[in-house]
Amino acid sequence: MSQASVLAAARSEKRTLLTEVESKALLKEAGVPVVDTRLARTREEAAAIAKEIGYPVALKVVSPDIAHKSDIGGVKLGLRTEKQTAKAFDDIMKAVQARQPNARVHGVAVQKMARPGVEVIVGLSKDAQFGPVVMFGLGGIFVEVLKDVSFRIVPLLRRDAREMIREIKGFPVLQGIRGQEAVDIAALEDILLKVSELAERHPEIKELDLNPILAYKDGAVAVDARVVLEGETPS
Amino acid sequence: MIPDLTHKLDRVFNPKVIAVIGDKKANGYSWLKSLAHFTGKLYSVQIDENEMPGIVEMGVTNVKSLMDIPEPVDFVVCAVPRKVLPRVLEDCIRKEVGGVTAFTSGFAETDEEGKRMQQQIAERANAAGLPLIDPNCMGIFRPKLGIRHGVDQYYGETGPVGVIAQSGGQATFITTGARANGLRTSKSVSFGNAAVLEAADFLEYLGQDEETRAIAMYIEGVRDGRRFFRTLRQVAPRKPVIIWRGGQTEDGARAARSHTGSLASSMAIWDAVARQCGAIRADTLDDVLDYLKAMVFIKPSTGDRVGLISMSGGQAVVTADAFARVGLRVPALTERSYAELASFFNVIGGSYRNPLDVSWNFNSTDLAQRLLGILQADENIDAVSMEFGVGAMQRRWRRDPAFAEGLLNYLVRYKEESPKPFFITLFPGKWEAEALEIREKLQERGIATYPSFQRSANAYRRLVDYYRAHAREA
Numbered sequence: 001m002s003q004a005s006v007l008a009a010a011r012s013e014k015r016t017l018l019t020e021v022e023s024k025a026l027l028k029e030a031g032v033p034v035v036d037t038r039l040a041r042t043r044e045e046a047a048a049i050a051k052e053i054g055y056p057v058a059l060k061v062v063s064p065d066i067a068h069k070s071d072i073g074g075v076k077l078g079l080r081t082e083k084q085t086a087k088a089f090d091d092i093m094k095a096v097q098a099r100q101p102n103a104r105v106h107g108v109a110v111q112k113m114a115r116p117g118v119e120v121i122v123g124l125s126k127d128a129q130f131g132p133v134v135m136f137g138l139g140g141i142f143v144e145v146l147k148d149v150s151f152r153i154v155p156l157l158r159r160d161a162r163e164m165i166r167e168i169k170g171f172p173v174l175q176g177i178r179g180q181e182a183v184d185i186a187a188l189e190d191i192l193l194k195v196s197e198l199a200e201r202h203p204e205i206k207e208l209d210l211n212p213i214l215a216y217k218d219g220a221v222a223v224d225a226r227v228v229l230e231g232e233t234p235s
Numbered sequence: 236m237i238p239d240l241t242h243k244l245d246r247v248f249n250p251k252v253i254a255v256i257g258d259k260k261a262n263g264y265s266w267l268k269s270l271a272h273f274t275g276k277l278y279s280v281q282i283d284e285n286e287m288p289g290i291v292e293m294g295v296t297n298v299k300s301l302m303d304i305p306e307p308v309d310f311v312v313c314a315v316p317r318k319v320l321p322r323v324l325e326d327c328i329r330k331e332v333g334g335v336t337a338f339t340s341g342f343a344e345t346d347e348e349g350k351r352m353q354q355q356i357a358e359r360a361n362a363a364g365l366p367l368i369d370p371n372c373m374g375i376f377r378p379k380l381g382i383r384h385g386v387d388q389y390y391g392e393t394g395p396v397g398v399i400a401q402s403g404g405q406a407t408f409i410t411t412g413a414r415a416n417g418l419r420t421s422k423s424v425s426f427g428n429a430a431v432l433e434a435a436d437f438l439e440y441l442g443q444d445e446e447t448r449a450i451a452m453y454i455e456g457v458r459d460g461r462r463f464f465r466t467l468r469q470v471a472p473r474k475p476v477i478i479w480r481g482g483q484t485e486d487g488a489r490a491a492r493s494h495t496g497s498l499a500s501s502m503a504i505w506d507a508v509a510r511q512c513g514a515i516r517a518d519t520l521d522d523v524l525d526y527l528k529a530m531v532f533i534k535p536s537t538g539d540r541v542g543l544i545s546m547s548g549g550q551a552v553v554t555a556d557a558f559a560r561v562g563l564r565v566p567a568l569t570e571r572s573y574a575e576l577a578s579f580f581n582v583i584g585g586s587y588r589n590p591l592d593v594s595w596n597f598n599s600t601d602l603a604q605r606l607l608g609i610l611q612a613d614e615n616i617d618a619v620s621m622e623f624g625v626g627a628m629q630r631r632w633r634r635d636p637a638f639a640e641g642l643l644n645y646l647v648r649y650k651e652e653s654p655k656p657f658f659i660t661l662f663p664g665k666w667e668a669e670a671l672e673i674r675e676k677l678q679e680r681g682i683a684t685y686p687s688f689q690r691s692a693n694a695y696r697r698l699v700d701y702y703r704a705h706a707r708e709a
Contacts, residue, residue, distance in 0.1 A: 127460065127501075127504050128460075129456065129457050129458075129459075129460030129463075129504075130460035130461065130463075130464060130504055130508065131460060131461050133504060133507070149503075150507070151503050151504055151506070151507040152507050152510075152511055153460075153464050153504075153507055153508055153511060157511075159707055160511055163510065164507075167510075
């Protein structure tokens with residue numbers, strides 16, 4: 001699934017919200033590391049994919065009409081066997097049927113459970129005056145409660161990426177506290193720069209959320225991704 | 236975009252002929268009066284017979300139409316009602332004037348009808364390539380040529396400061412405030428609703444203007460943020476740009492909409508813009524003037540280690556606090572400096588670590604020279620900040636003007652010759668008038684002074700941040 005085909009599919013269906021699978025395909029092609037995520041249409045397909053990528057896996061409903069998947073029971077984590085995976089597929093389908101029966105459901109995304117790391121988030125939004133703006137922050141309470149985030153206007157230079165990471169109050173967390181190792185900050189800088197490039201290349205992207213990204217001492221990976229397109233293609 | 240804008244703005248800022256359209260008695264002929272010292276030829280355009288005698292009395296030639304002026308007109312000031320403005324602009328286009336400023340209000344900042352009319356005027360001006368410094372503004376201030384938008388402004392002088400303000404009031408406050416701090420303005424513009432020319436146009440122009448060495452901006456909103464960002468990124472490394480944004484809060488933003496019809500982005504976004512471009516963010520008029528002084532008067536530096544001279548023990552403590560609080564360092568001097576200090580420095584109640592507490596012993600130029608000389612030579616110190624005790628100094632100044640002049644001359648020489656940044660804190664206490672007198676003496680000769688340690692520290696911090704931002708790798 002190339003960037004062009006993802007965007008064309010959304011446009012032809014007059015959708016502005018990309019599914020997680022589509023969002024990740026878009027980001028992967030843009031050079032942003034994402035957790036391997038594949039679409040399963042049946043319980044058998046889900047189990048086969050899980051076997052191929054290796055347990056434990058997570059399952060998430062894939063639907064352009066469902067923005068908050070976990071709220072309706074559309075997410076199952078930490079599945080370790082074929083049996084658990086198949087059951088989780090059925091449970092998700094039942095939950096969606098019960099809670100949002102009119103939603104178009106593409107299937108279920110099967111992805112490998114990422115190993116634990118430091119949660120960070122990267123976002124892209126549009127300012128009425130300055131256009132696309134990239135946001136960076138630490139995940140969880142750092143963003144939700146402390147609003148400890150930094151912004152930069154697209155296009156970002158390497159130094160912008162470097163400075164916006166160091167600017168947040170929680171930066172010491174990334175340097176490693178309480179005996180933890182420092183995370184790979186250069187990998188986070190790369191993600192910020194790739195997102196900036198993606199926004200420049202595709203002005204039709206209205207919003208983008210990578211939440212969370214897990215940062216490790218070697219590399220970082222986006223676990224969840226959400227892309228929203230403009231209603232009308234901007235000139 | 237107006238084609239060939241630089242050339243056209245050159246004509247607007249250096250006019251030989253100006254016409255004022257629609258000035259009248261009820262307004263106190265304020266536009267014509269503001270232009271009384273214009274070095275070129277001034278015309279009035281007024282068709283009302285009742286208004287004419289007052290204009291003629293001022294010695295200004297009045298004509299009934301712009302078309303009746305027998306020579307090219309470089310700059311036009313319009314003070315006509317909103318319904319008349321479109322017709323007047325047609326005359327300006329036909330006359331091929333250099334540029335127009337319209338004081339007229341009642342456009343996008345008021346109602347839908349005003350918004351529509353502003354749109355029409357902008358389309359017409361853009362189509363004709365007419366640089367319109369657009370409705371609801373005070374236009375330009377070019378003191379060297381006697382072009383003013385208010386009688387409170389000065390004339391006949393010029394300097395390094397360029398001002399770009401969306402508000403005429405702020406343009407006046409910044410330019411006159413800077414003048415009171417020893418800084419003259421090269422070119423200033425107030426551009427109101429920005430229907431045609433906006434902040435980025437003037438930023439680009441002043442960015443390449445040789446006379447202008449530092450730019451102060453007051454902005455409520457920008458139309459094309461992308462272009463503003465690109466322009467700022469180009470200009471800020473060449474010369475310091477100070478941005479004071481009005482409408483930082485929700486209440487302020489609402490006021491900005493009714494003032495200049497401006498849309499507001501969040502302050503976090505403006506912060507990002509300033510950081511990314513290496514511009515200097517200001518939050519108040521005091522900030523603007525403080526930072527302008529720093530950028531014009533104080534030598535460039537990326538060094539954050541400050542040597543402090545204070546007038547008493549308590550002042551030594553709080554001045555160290557003030558500098559440390561903004562992230563500057565107040566390090567110990569070298570052993571060589573301490574050895575030299577020990578040979579002559581009177582330590583009654585004073586200490587000579589850093590700050591150097593002179594305990595009001597500052598009574599000879601020789602002492603000042605030795606102290607400042609030591610700080611200049613000290614390898615642990617990047618910049619020198621000195622407190623000046625107003626009361627004692629003023630008494631001394633009265634009693635012994637020769638000493639005072641000698642000290643002043645020395646400080647000016649030191650400031651010019653020392654490679655290190657040098658500035659003075661002049662805490663007025665109860666001696667406001669006296670402090671002002673000394674402040675003027677120092678600032679007229681190019682030494683930045685601040686009324687508190689906090690403001691000294693803040694201003695120097697911005698200077699360091701500015702030069703560090705532009706020394707960083709891409």
